[in-house]
Amino acid sequence: MPVIQEVATVTSKGQITLPKSIRQALGADTGSKLSFELRGNEVVVTRADAEHEDPAIAAFLALLARDIETGQNVSGLPEDLARTMLEHAGFKAELGDDFDEDVEI
Numbered sequence: 001m002p003v004i005q006e007v008a009t010v011t012s013k014g015q016i017t018l019p020k021s022i023r024q025a026l027g028a029d030t031g032s033k034l035s036f037e038l039r040g041n042e043v044v045v046t047r048a049d050a051e052h053e054d055p056a057i058a059a060f061l062a063l064l065a066r067d068i069e070t071g072q073n074v075s076g077l078p079e080d081l082a083r084t085m086l087e088h089a090g091f092k093a094e095l096g097d098d099f100d101e102d103v104e105i
Contacts, residue, residue, distance in 0.1 A: 018045075 006019035018028065026047050028034060033048035069089045 004021050004025055006022055008016040008019060010016055018034075022045070023029070026032075026034070026045070028047060035046045035048035037044045037046070068085050
């Protein structure tokens with residue numbers, strides 16, 4: 001992401017208007033939630049409502065990915081699912097692609 005530097009003025013109520021270029025870079029619209037993290041004398045602003053932001057889910061997904069890559073902990077799954085997961089470990093998923101085979105849910 002390119003570096004964007006903007007200046008905003010703090011009002012008497014402690015409010016600022018987030019500059020348009022910053023809002024656009026964050027994808028923040030009306031109603032978006034933002035998170036502020038103070039790092040020394042710098043403030044880092046991130047989208048709080050962005051996808052994949054839940055640390056518990058992120059940790060679980062990372063654990064699951066490691067298990068799939070190493071072939072661990074797939075023994076409790078149906079054999080065909082475990083085999084498919086192991087075969088595709090390390091392959092990037094293209095979510096818009098069509099399936100080549102029948103899928104049962």
